[in-house]
Amino acid sequence: MTQLVNKNLITLKCVLFCFLSGIGCIFPFLPLHILSVGLDRGEARLISAVAPAIALLGPAILGPLIDKLSVGRGSTGGGAGPSSSGKLLRVVIACCLILSALFYTLLLAVPYTERHEARRPQVLFMCDAEGAYVMQEVCTEGMRCNRWEGEKSGVLAVSACEYGCADENMTWVTRPFTTTSTTTTLSPMYNSVANSTSPAPVTDEDEDEDDFEFNPPHLCYNGQCLVYMQHVNRLRVPLSLIAPEPPEDNSTAENNWCNYRTGGPSKCLVPTDRLKDIVHDGETCHPAVRCQVLDPYDEPDGVLADAECRQIIGDPTYTFWSYFIIRILADIWPTAGLALLGAACVIATRETSLGRGDVGRQLAFGTLGLAIFPPLAGLASTQMPDMPYLVPFVMHAVFMLIGALILLVDTHMPLSTPEWWWHTSTGVLAMPMNTVRRYGAETAAVFAVVALLGTLWSGIDAYLPWTVEELNGTALEVGLTMTVGALPAVPALWWAEALVDFIGHSNVFITAFTIYCLRYTGLAYSETYSWVVVCELLEVFTLSLVWVTAMLYFRHLVPRKYTTTGQALPVIAHFCIGRCIGAIVSGMVSLEQPLSSLRGAYRALGVVSLAAAAVYLALYHLLLAPRCASPAVAPPSHLLQGLNTNGGSNGNYSPMRVYHEERSRKGHFRY
Numbered sequence: 001m002t003q004l005v006n007k008n009l010i011t012l013k014c015v016l017f018c019f020l021s022g023i024g025c026i027f028p029f030l031p032l033h034i035l036s037v038g039l040d041r042g043e044a045r046l047i048s049a050v051a052p053a054i055a056l057l058g059p060a061i062l063g064p065l066i067d068k069l070s071v072g073r074g075s076t077g078g079g080a081g082p083s084s085s086g087k088l089l090r091v092v093i094a095c096c097l098i099l100s101a102l103f104y105t106l107l108l109a110v111p112y113t114e115r116h117e118a119r120r121p122q123v124l125f126m127c128d129a130e131g132a133y134v135m136q137e138v139c140t141e142g143m144r145c146n147r148w149e150g151e152k153s154g155v156l157a158v159s160a161c162e163y164g165c166a167d168e169n170m171t172w173v174t175r176p177f178t179t180t181s182t183t184t185t186l187s188p189m190y191n192s193v194a195n196s197t198s199p200a201p202v203t204d205e206d207e208d209e210d211d212f213e214f215n216p217p218h219l220c221y222n223g224q225c226l227v228y229m230q231h232v233n234r235l236r237v238p239l240s241l242i243a244p245e246p247p248e249d250n251s252t253a254e255n256n257w258c259n260y261r262t263g264g265p266s267k268c269l270v271p272t273d274r275l276k277d278i279v280h281d282g283e284t285c286h287p288a289v290r291c292q293v294l295d296p297y298d299e300p301d302g303v304l305a306d307a308e309c310r311q312i313i314g315d316p317t318y319t320f321w322s323y324f325i326i327r328i329l330a331d332i333w334p335t336a337g338l339a340l341l342g343a344a345c346v347i348a349t350r351e352t353s354l355g356r357g358d359v360g361r362q363l364a365f366g367t368l369g370l371a372i373f374p375p376l377a378g379l380a381s382t383q384m385p386d387m388p389y390l391v392p393f394v395m396h397a398v399f400m401l402i403g404a405l406i407l408l409v410d411t412h413m414p415l416s417t418p419e420w421w422w423h424t425s426t427g428v429l430a431m432p433m434n435t436v437r438r439y440g441a442e443t444a445a446v447f448a449v450v451a452l453l454g455t456l457w458s459g460i461d462a463y464l465p466w467t468v469e470e471l472n473g474t475a476l477e478v479g480l481t482m483t484v485g486a487l488p489a490v491p492a493l494w495w496a497e498a499l500v501d502f503i504g505h506s507n508v509f510i511t512a513f514t515i516y517c518l519r520y521t522g523l524a525y526s527e528t529y530s531w532v533v534v535c536e537l538l539e540v541f542t543l544s545l546v547w548v549t550a551m552l553y554f555r556h557l558v559p560r561k562y563t564t565t566g567q568a569l570p571v572i573a574h575f576c577i578g579r580c581i582g583a584i585v586s587g588m589v590s591l592e593q594p595l596s597s598l599r600g601a602y603r604a605l606g607v608v609s610l611a612a613a614a615v616y617l618a619l620y621h622l623l624l625a626p627r628c629a630s631p632a633v634a635p636p637s638h639l640l641q642g643l644n645t646n647g648g649s650n651g652n653y654s655p656m657r658v659y660h661e662e663r664s665r666k667g668h669f670r671y
Helices: 007-036 041-055 057-070 084-109 272-278 316-348 359-383 390-409 433-438 440-461 464-470 475-486 489-494 496-503 505-524 529-537 539-557 560-586 594-628
Strands: 123-128 131-137 151-166 191-193 218-221 224-227 235-242 257-262 286-293
Touching: 007 041, 007 084, 007 316, 007 359, 007 390, 007 464, 007 475, 041 057, 041 316, 041 560, 057 084, 057 316, 057 560, 084 316, 084 390, 123 151, 151 272, 218 235, 272 286, 316 359, 316 539, 316 560, 359 390, 359 475, 359 489, 359 496, 359 539, 440 505, 440 539, 440 560, 440 594, 464 475, 464 529, 464 594, 475 489, 475 529, 475 539, 489 496, 489 539, 496 505, 496 539, 505 529, 505 539, 505 594, 529 539, 539 560, 560 594
Parallel strands: none
Antiparallel strands: 123 131, 123 286, 131 257, 151 235, 151 286, 191 224, 218 224, 235 257
């Protein structure tokens, strides 16, 4: 009963409640908020992948820094007064929460941008004795032509080339073609006459005179002439284009058409005998060749491949970079806060090498906030269509500021450095932790396993709100996905330490890999929101139990004077490295059909999860457990003082378990 009403831990529970409530209010809506400011999914995936990679700087720097500054600052005698090291940890956590509230709120100030679907204006090609021109229809009135620096090289696919008389108003070029191509998908076919400066008369065999046109159009560029034949439906012309100079009056000087000149020397000479057919008596004619341009924006290596008309509101580049910078700075602080709060739980509950602390129950109380407030934030989002994400971001800031205020006000929170209590009766009869220094390989192995589990977690959660949205889900249902994953975690975390001791650390990880296979399989074939909810119910095995197991495991592996660093390691592995890799892997999907492509990624990750579970199971139970499990050894003699030969007590000490996980010595566990 005393554990439930421990007054020293009430404020810590409140801080965890506020912290996880704030995370729950904002985390499921971040992928949706990126799209709401006008960024596309490719840019959102880039931000989602880079942000956790930069966020690892928080725990990686603050964890060792807190440990270094805490040396010698705590009460060496275990006095009742607050220690300076406890104040240091409280102040740093409070600063992380305040900065998290500040930077995430700044995301609301990112300017909105809008990019409408590209329109593809008509493109024409004209060539005369003076040079060649590519004409592109201006998108809409008042819009300028596409411009670039220098020359832009590529190919232009043309068809239906014909002779005619060009005029100053370009009316002949824009007239409907008398002959049009029947297809635009045939393979490129053309004849070339290399190093020819003028079109040579084409002589054909007698039997081919009916099939080929006499004196067909010649398109000459950089000393190479291409001959267009009527039976060739597509002629690929390699050329370089120079953008027109911007008009001095800042308007569209080209009226309805943009004229692009070729970069190299080009010309098209019209044979004299062909002029007789197109020039009437007494008329002046500027002979030229015009061609219809095929697929100017889809042609491979096309010179106009990215010259579509785009209506843009705002500045997409400024919006992207401002969001990118603010987001990567914002993600640093809750990540660092999570690591420091983990260390605070370990220290405040007097978690020892025997696992006698109360870490799981503190996390269980905080998880209640993760279950309650996300759907409320989603409901508020649906009620404010003009500013849908204002309330979730404000709720995040409020909870973070309340948590920071509690940390700054409560000067009696038991966060003193663990050296003084580690070997006392408060810390139970713990064995010296300096023997764990030789378990660096085991620490690295657990770090890699947690990173892989974080990758699988991020593969689902990084873009799960998009999946819910594509299944016609609302912001309320996005928030409910957090609730259905957090509610079962409350009782699981309440008894987490007993479960971990009974099952074993490694078996918890193996179970998590197996459950991930089930989750990915369910999501890969889910057609309704209900299936997503069912898959999220399994998150208690893949996140909650995994997280508390990682906290306890690293607590036992890392020396006591590096408590904060030890709790930063699982955060870096799971929520930084793993989250980054998972966002990259699940983000490698098609932009045209994201949902169907994401299902394929889910199936692949499900196979990876099952393979990881099988490999881990085989390595541990067939190789590591038989070879690395240490034999049972007697406790040190100084721990046995006061025990009689029958195992009774002389009144000073009572018999108690001094081993962790049955046969294993401290640090071995069952990995």
